[in-house]
Each structure stands twice: as C-alpha cells, then as structure tokens.
Amino acid sequence: MISGQTLQTLSSILGPEHLLTRQEDLIPFGTDATKLRFMPEAVAFPGTPEEISRILQLANQELFPVIPRGAGSGKSGGALPVEGGLVLAMDRFNRILEIDRRNLVARVECGVITARFQEAVEKVDLFYPPDPASIHISTLGGNVAECAGGLRAVKYGVTRDYVLGLTAVLPTGEIIKTGVETAKGVVGYDLTRLLIGSEGTLAVVTEMVLRLIPKPASRRTMMAFFDSASATVETVSEIIRSKIVPTALEFLDRTCIGCVKEDMGLAVPEGSGALLLIEVDGDEGLARKEAKRVKDICTRRGALEFRSASRLRDSERLWEARRNVSQSVYKLRPDKISEDIVVPRSRMAEFIGFLEELASRCDLPMAAYGHAGDGNIHVNILFDEKIPGQMETARAAVKELFAKVIALRGTLSGEHGVGITKAPFIEMELSRPVLELMGRLKKAFDPRGILNPGKIFPYKI
Ligand code: LAC
Ligand code: ZN
Numbered sequence: 020m021i022s023g024q025t026l027q028t029l030s031s032i033l034g035p036e037h038l039l040t041r042q043e044d045l046i047p048f049g050t051d052a053t054k055l056r057f058m059p060e061a062v063a064f065p066g067t068p069e070e071i072s073r074i075l076q077l078a079n080q081e082l083f084p085v086i087p088r089g090a091g092s093g094k095s096g097g098a099l100p101v102e103g104g105l106v107l108a109m110d111r112f113n114r115i116l117e118i119d120r121r122n123l124v125a126r127v128e129c130g131v132i133t134a135r136f137q138e139a140v141e142k143v144d145l146f147y148p149p150d151p152a153s154i155h156i157s158t159l160g161g162n163v164a165e166c167a168g169g170l171r172a173v174k175y176g177v178t179r180d181y182v183l184g185l186t187a188v189l190p191t192g193e194i195i196k197t198g199v200e201t202a203k204g205v206v207g208y209d210l211t212r213l214l215i216g217s218e219g220t221l222a223v224v225t226e227m228v229l230r231l232i233p234k235p236a237s238r239r240t241m242m243a244f245f246d247s248a249s250a251t252v253e254t255v256s257e258i259i260r261s262k263i264v265p266t267a268l269e270f271l272d273r274t275c276i277g278c279v280k281e282d283m284g285l286a287v288p289e290g291s292g293a294l295l296l297i298e299v300d301g302d303e304g305l306a307r308k309e310a311k312r313v314k315d316i317c318t319r320r321g322a323l324e325f326r327s328a329s330r331l332r333d334s335e336r337l338w339e340a341r342r343n344v345s346q347s348v349y350k351l352r353p354d355k356i357s358e359d360i361v362v363p364r365s366r367m368a369e370f371i372g373f374l375e376e377l378a379s380r381c382d383l384p385m386a387a388y389g390h391a392g393d394g395n396i397h398v399n400i401l402f403d404e405k406i407p408g409q410m411e412t413a414r415a416a417v418k419e420l421f422a423k424v425i426a427l428r429g430t431l432s433g434e435h436g437v438g439i440t441k442a443p444f445i446e447m448e449l450s451r452p453v454l455e456l457m458g459r460l461k462k463a464f465d466p467r468g469i470l471n472p473g474k475i476f477p478y479k480i
Pocket of ligand 2: 152169359389390397434
C-alpha cells in the first residue's frame with residue numbers, strides 16, 4: 020500500500036499535475052492488450068530520469084511496486100500492476116533527440132511512438148526496420164522492454180538488433196548508461212542486451228541509441244492463395260531454402276482470412292485455405308528479380324492465385340489489414356488466448372497439422388496467422404468465457420500447444436514476452452539452473468523486488 024504521506028512525497032517530486040490518484044483516472048492504466056484488469060494505486064508521469072530515481076529510492080524505503088508503462092499495447096501483461104503500486108507512465112519522454120545522418124544512429128526518448136520515429140527517419144532516407152503490428156500505438160521504450168519483433172524481422176531482425184545503447188534508472192536509483200553510440204563496442208558485459216526484453220523488471224529505460232540503415236529504394240508486395248495452411252507453410256520453407264530473403268513473409272489461415280477480407284478489400288478465390296503476404300525490397304532490379312522468383316515458387320507449389328499489389332496504396336491497405344488481424348478475430352468469439360510461439364521453419368508444416376488436429380479435438384476456433392518467415396505463428400484460441408467449460412478447454416489447449424512447441428525445439432514466445440500470461444509455463448522451456456541464475460540477476464538489480472513484481476517468474480523472487 021502507498022500511504023497518504025508517500026503520495027504527498029510523490030506529488031512533491033513530480034508536481035501535483037503529474038500524479039493521478041482518483042479511481043476513475045487510474046482504470047485505463049490497469050489494463051493492456053491482454054484485456055486483463057488490475058488496479059494501480061497511483062499513476063506518475065515523470066519528466067526526467069532524476070525524478071524516476073527519486074521515486075525508485077522512495078519505493079525502496081516504503082516498499083511499494085513500481086510498474087513502468089509505455090502505451091499499454093503489450094500482449095503478455097508486462098505493464099500490468101498485478102500487485103497494485105505506482106504505474107510509471109513514460110508519456111512525457113516523447114522527444115526524438117537526434118537523427119545523426121553521418122553516423123546512422125538516432126537518440127530517442129522511450130515514449131516516442133514507433134511509427135512516428137519511422138516516419139521521421141524515412142524523411143531523411145534512412146530506415147528503422149523493427150515493425151511490430153502495433154507501431155501506430157506502441158512506444159520505442161515498450162518495444163525495447165519486450166524486444167518487439169514484427170513483420171519485417173525475417174529480413175531485418177528484431178528490436179535488439181537495432182539498439183546500441185541505453186540510458187536507464189536502476190531500481191535502486193542509480194542512473195546508468197549502457198552500450199555505445201558507435202557502430203561497435205565490447206567493453207564489459209553486454210548490459211544493453213540484458214535489459215532489452217527484460218520486460219521492465221531490471222531497470223526503467225528512459226533513452227535509447229538506435230542503429231539506422233539506408234532506406235531501401237523500392238519494395239513490392241505480393242499475395243498468394245493456397246488450398247491449405249500446410250501448402251502455404253511448405254511454400255515458405257521453399258522460399259527460405261532458395262536463399263531469397265523477403266522483407267516480410269506473413270501467413271493467414273482460413274479463419275483469419277474470413278475475419279479480415281472486407282478490411283483488405285479482398286476477393287478470395289474459391290477453395291482458399293490460407294494466404295501468404297510477401298514483400299521484397301532493395302534496389303529496383305533486385306526487388307523485381309526476387310519478386311519473379313517468389314512468383315515462380317508459389318506457382319510451382321500450386322498457388323490457386325498469385326497477385327501483385329501494383330500501387331502503393333493497395334499494398335498499404337493490405338498491410339494495415341494485416342496489422343489488425345489480432346483485433347479482427349474477436350469477431351468470432353468475445354474472448355481469446357493469443358500466443359506467439361516459434362518453431363524451426365522446417366517444422367512449421369508439422370506444427371500446423373498438430374494445430375488443426377488440436378482445434379477439432381477441442382471444438383474451439385483456433386485462428387493462426389503471423390510471421391511464417393520466422394516460424395513465429397500467432398495462435399489465437401477463441402472462446403466465450405460465459406459458456407461453461409470453454410475457458411478451461413482453451414487453457415488446457417495452451418498447455419498442449421506449448422508441449423508440442425518444445426518437442427519441436429521451438430520457443431514459447433518470439434516477441435510478446437512472458438509477462439504474466441506465460442509465467443506459469445516458463446519452466447517448460449527453461450531449466451532450473453537457468454531460472455535460478457535469472458532470479459539471482461533480478462536480485463542483483465532489484466534487491467527489494469520493487470520493480471515490476473509478479474512478472475516472468477512463476478514464483479516470488
Ligand atoms: C501481430 C502481433 C500480434 O503480429 O504480434 O499481429
Ligand atoms: Zn506478431
């Protein structure tokens with residue numbers, strides 16, 4: 020519990036206009052894209068790392084939880100105040116500090132919206148590839164906390180591949196800089212990489228040094244329909260085997276196509292069981308050549324139809340609809356459990372076969388879509404909480420799903436993180452010594468356990 024006196028101290032650190040304490044103001048800060056709900060006791064909008072430092076020192080004295088929060092678009096509950104406490108909303112850290120065209124790096128604050136940053140760098144012909152589906156909402160700080168992936172990871176990698184250095188506040192109050200502002204750097208342990216994807220449990224990141232690359236000159240979007248999901252993923256394996264590296268290689272199963280076809284403005288050929296959305300980029304000649312090879316492979320693999328989005332506006336519409344799949348599947352049922360497992364790309368067909376069998380056995384719709392080029396499939400198990408037994412069936416299905424993923428030598432999360440939704444399953448993937456080592460790291464950073472408690476680990480650290 021945060022006492023009245025502590026609230027007063029917080030108010031004097033922040034200025035009263037930057038502290039929320041009224042119940043009705045707190046509600047939006049208790050939820051995120053998981054739709055789970057908790058209540059914080061207060062919400063702070065700090066303006067400087069020094070203020071965060073003072074808040075964390077106070078939290079260590081008074082022992083209340085502090086939960087860093089970006090835009091609340093996370094899908095594993097990383098920003099949820101599961102034990103109450105103070106939400107640290109990073110909205111005021113919203114400046115792009117520098118785009119350095121000579122060195123291809125940028126310095127940004129953590130609250131900058133991902134798409135806004137991408138537009139700013141593209142204006143000067145540079146490129147920041149990480150591209151989570153939530154880019155119009157998500158913040159770069161949230162992307163770093165979860166190590167967000169997205170649609171272009173198959174060619175360009177994920178958030179961690181573009182972070183050179185961080186400014187962060189440790190749970191004990193010290194303000195630190197990790198990493199470098201240069202293209203290379205190996206001095207000391209790689210704390211930058213440790214903090215990326217640590218889900219706000221080790222430090223509060225306030226500023227990042229990001230690596231940029233030149234903007235590709237041209238891109239082409241294509242779409243291919245197949246009669247079955249397994250034919251689609253087999254085509255993906257062949258594209259990868261042929262050493263073509265598309266910018267995006269996204270898969271939607273029949274259920275997902277049904278949910279988004281209107282938004283996509285799609286005429287779906289008869290008998291379609293799945294589709295692939297493919298983008299290639301590079302200089303004009305390369306993009307044209309790769310597009311032709313992709314078309315040849317799809318045709319040889321029996322595509323029912325192959326289309327190119329000739330105009331940019333067509334392809335933007337397709338990608339926007341793709342970004343909305345996660346929301347669109349709610350058309351089918353009011354509730355869902357949505358996962359982001361990864362399997363080796365060569366095992367995708369086997370995984371899809373398993374999924375179809377699981378869905379028919381559980382008698383629940385399971386919509387699958389996602390980053391097939393990475394073997395990263397979003398499995399959405401849909402149900403209605405109000406119908407007795409459905410939630411339990413969905414939960415049991417998740418456990419089976421994870422067991423299969425591990426058996427295929429995959430991982431439980433490619434990009435959404437563990438948070439609270441996957442914490443109960445983490446021991447299926449990580450061995451006891453690994454979890455104990457992670458627990459010791461957490462203790463070294465946060466001896467009193469005040470920063471984002473209740474996340475990642477299935478037990479109290
Ligand atoms: C997507 C999110 C859910 O790819 O990761 O749509
Ligand atoms: Zn995704």
